Amino acid sequence: MTAHEVSSGAATGARAVLVCPDVRGRLYDRPAPARLSELRGLAAAIGIAPVAEEILTVRAVRPASLFGTGQISAIGDAVVLHDASLVIVDGALSPLQQRNLERAWACKVIDRTGLILEIFGERAATAEGRLQVELAHLEYQQSRLVRSWTHLERQRGGFGFLGGPGETQIEADRRMIRQRIGRLRRELDQVRRTRTLHRERRWKAPWPVIALVGYTNAGKSTLFNRLTGAGVKAEDMLFATLDPTMRSLSLPGFPKAILSDTVGFISDLPTQLVAAFRATLEEVAEADLICHVRDIHAEESRAERDQVYAVLRDLGIDPEEGSVPIVEAWNKVDLLDSSERAALEDGSRVEENVVLISAETGEGTDELVGKFADLLSAGERVYAVALALDDGRRRAFLHEHGQVISETVDEEQRHMQVRMSGKAYGRFTQL
Known part of the structure; x- marks a missing residue:
């Protein structure tokens, strides 16, 4: 196995080798090439330049390093060959595995969770978003502090109950992190109480709330801007939107409606971030209608749909149950050829509450707004x-x-x- 060179494109910043482990016997929601492609998109979202990438078949997980010695050696050669300063592993690494791989490759190593946390930390714009990201980051780092102090003395002295200076520093850092986590949780509790009050005010108001959900980079913000005339950041990259935004929307038969743009979902979202952003995602559970924006041009569109529905179930919304009406907006139809489009149109006639749209060109958006009004007025x-x-x-x-x-x-x-x-x-x- 030899890592092959890839084009770094216009990306700037750290030069990285991307590694996608494919563990035998483990069920994945998408094939390894699609996962590697998504990892490439995540790296690009934070300005990292991939210089080499590889899918590694892992027959037996090594507790100390995840990979076998031959695979570690080959990736090390790629790091040297391409002068990389970073290796990104598409999966969860234990603190021990991360430390050992950094020693073996003599460069920084981060896993999928660490990469997503870095993206969220760079993108969060509101005070609430920054609090949520910092809390998630501290909880992630808490178990990894030992990596930062391996250069310090570790032996015990005295009567055996006093640690060496390395242990003292680690414990001091852990104590500071615990204290900071406690403060952040108290501040976020206040944010949640404020958000609950806002929701109660909206609940008493006459306007229905429509929440846009979907896999990251499905086109939610572009559709949000198209329907409301807002200027929300909309770029062709993963996690362009982190902080929820609400704007008024004109609906036939309704004096006013509220449209909410939310953070995009992604497979294997770090548990720390799911917990941290739960207050934000609860906005979805309180909506009168959910619009699932789906990138129908993506090869893994079905897997992305399943992932979004899994997150909705975690929030207490069962798409099959129908407690909250859901309309699917099959986006990016302008990127399809005529045969693909014809097949989709046949499928949309079979599936209920599906509208084919292009948020970029505006095609189908009037029909989508009409579907919103129909579903909101149904059951009266x-x-x-x-x-x-x-x-x-x-x-x-x-x-x-x-x-x-x-x-x-x-x-x-x-x-x-x-x-x-x-x-x-x-x-x-x-x-």
């Missing part, structure tokens, strides 16, 4: 409501949230027939 029924004559607040709510069919007044009460959704009527009953 007529409710008979009796109000006190002086109950102006609840009467105004009914006019804002539903269609008043009739309204009569007798000596004691106001009687109204109102067409509205069950969710809106539930809100009304709680006023």
Whole structure:
């Protein structure tokens, strides 16, 4: 096995060798070439220049190094040949494996989790996003502190209960990290409480909320800008959007709607980031409608769809159950040839709530907005409501949230027939 050279393109920064382990017997959601391609995209997203890449078949995982000695030697040769300063491994490395590989290759080694954390750390723009990323990074680093202090003295002295200076430094760092983690969690708890209050205010408001979800780089932000006229950063790279954004949207039959752009999902998202961004992702669970933006041009479009649905299930939303309506926007149809397009159009006629679109050109977006309105108005029924004559607040709510069919007044009460959704009527009953 010899790592082969690849074009570094326009990427600048660290020169990196990309390594994709393919462990025998382990189930992956996509083949190794697709995983390597995604790793290349992740590296490019942070300005790293891949100079060599390799898929390594791992027949038996080595606890100390993951790879076999021959594979380690071959990657070491590639590092020297291409003057690389970094090796990125597409998988999770234990602290021991990471330390041993750095010694063997005499360069920095990071795994998939470390790379995604670096991207998130560079991209987070809001105070909340920075808090979430820092918390995830500290929790990741906490178990890896020993790597930073291997050059210090390790032997014990005295009566055996006092550690050497290396251990003292490690414990001091761990204590500082624990304290910082505690402060970050308290600050994020406050952020969650504030976000909950905002959600409750929106819950009382008359406008439905539509959440855009999808695999990273599926085109969510481009569609968001197309539908709302916003100027959200939209680039052809992974994780261009990290911080959630909300804008108003015009919907037929609705005075106003709110469209929410969210962070893109990705396979094997680090558990630290899933936990840290849960408050942000909870916005999706509170939405009235979910629009799954899917890059239908991608070779692994089906696997990406399955990954998005897996994350939704983790958030308590079962796409098969239908508790929250989901419409699939099959994006990037402008990149398909005529035969691919014809096959997709046949498939979209079979699948329910699917719209073919191009967020780049605007094709199909009017039909998509119409689908939003249809799904949000589906399930409405007529409710008979009796109000006190002086109950102006609840009467105004009914006019804002539903269609008043009739309204009569007798000596004691106001009687109204109102067409509205069950969710809106539930809100009304709680006023």
